[in-house]
Amino acid sequence: MSSSPGPAETRQEVNTTPIKAIPVRHYGRWVAGVIILFLAFIVIRSVVTNSALQWSVVGQFLFDDRILNGVRNTxxxxxxxxxxxxxGGVLIAVMRLSPNPLMSGAAAIYVWLLRGTPLITQLIIWNFLALAYSRIxxxxxxxxxxxxxxxxxxxTQFTASLLGLGLNEAAYxxxxxxxxxxxxxxxxxEASSALGMSRAKTLRRIVLPQAMRVIIPPTGNETISMLKTTSLVVAIGYFELMVSAQTIYAQNYKTVPILIVAAAWYLFMTSVLTVAQYYIEKYFARGTTRPQPQQRKWGTRMLGFRFGSGSAQGGGGVA
Known part of the structure; x- marks a missing residue:
């Protein structure tokens, strides 16, 4: 009398069959990648081979003394x-959070006024302040x-530039x-207040160190933005990178290559600031981020738990 295999034996035989994982094919990604590479090749080739850009002039003025002086001033x-x-931003923020209505109101008016008017207008007002007040x-x-x-x-023009840029930045x-x-x-x-710590001490030792993780990323963005915003001082004639570029191409009429020189320096400086911002953010994010799990090993463990056997070699079955 022949005996048929029981349910347990059948399940054991099925579960010992190795699973062949087939990766998902992302054909759309490959097509998009090829298109992007093709377009990038066309753009780069057009820029490099365009004689109107006068790359020899770009190389000639890239380290010109007037350009370097403008970079230093920027x-x-x-x-x-x-x-x-x-x-100024820290002081105004503390004032806005103060329970004193006069302090919080004055800070709110400052933010409203400085953020509500164009920066170039503020620069011109500071530069021509003598028209309203001949003596201070x-x-x-x-x-x-x-x-x-x-x-x-x-x-002076330098002082007006600092007042316009710095006080406007304080509002943001x-x-x-x-x-x-x-x-x-x-x-x-509440805990620091219960321990008898003053408001200033609580702010300095407890609040600000924890708030830095939130403050640093937008502050880095504001710094990079400030580097480019300094070009607005061209409205009051202070000698920075854009003014130096304008001075040069007003003399030799090489407008496009000189502007490429200025753009190259701006890109270099913003790239350095971006790298610095990354490491500063990483420093203040210590203890708040967890290492990412390795996706392949994690997926293997999950497959082994759900479909495979209880042992590493696929011995006992798991239903």
């Missing part, structure tokens, strides 16, 4: 303006003035810092 404006913007002095309100300066002498940084501070859990503020 970097100087960027660094000092961002320092003014960050310090310190003294007692409605009383004697102790010391005063001629406005044209005090506010205030909102970035305020968002970072508000991202910190309020329970930590």
């Amino acid at each position: 970097l100087l404006l960027t660094v000092i303006s961002m320092a003014i913007g960050i310090v 002095g310190l003294g007692i309100p409605f009383g004697p003035t102790f010391i005063s300066w001629d406005t044209n002498t005090l506010i 940084m205030a909102e970035i810092v305020r968002g970072g501070i508000q991202s910190v859990d309020s329970g930590q503020l």
Whole structure:
């Protein structure tokens, strides 16, 4: 009398059959990749072989003294303006979060005014401030003035550029810092208050270190944006990279190649800032990110658990 295999034996025989994983074919990705490479080849070839771009002129003026002087002034404006913007932004953000309605109201008006008017308008106002105030002095309100300066002498083109760029940036940084501070859990503020910590100490030791993870990425973007925004000081004639480029092509009429030189320097500086931003973000994100699992090994473990055997070699079956 022959005996047929039982359900357990059949399941054991089926489960010991190796599974052949077939990768999914993404033909659309290959087609899109080929199209992008083809278009990139056409664009690069057109740019390289275009005689109207005059690449010899680009190489000639890439390290010209006037261009390098403009690069130096651009970097100087960027660094000092961002320092003014960050310090002012922190102060204004703290004022906006203050329970004092006068302080929060004044900060809100500042942000509204500076963000609501064009930056180029603010630069021109600072540059021509002497038309409204011929002298700027310190003294007692409605009383004697102790010391005063001629406005044209005090506010040079460089000073007007810093005031316009830095104070405008402070309005945007205030909102970035305020968002970072508000991202910190309020329970930590209550705990620090229960421990007897002052508001300033809590802000310095508890709130800001945690808020930096939220503040750093948009601050990096603002720094890169500031580097390019400095070109607006051309409206008041301060000598930076774009002004130096305009001065050169106004003399030799090589407009396009000189603009390529300026664009190349802007791309180089923004690339350096982008790399720096990446490492700064990585530093402040320590302890908040988890390593990504290896997708292939994870998928193998999942397949082994669901379809394979209980052992590594596929011994006992799992239903």
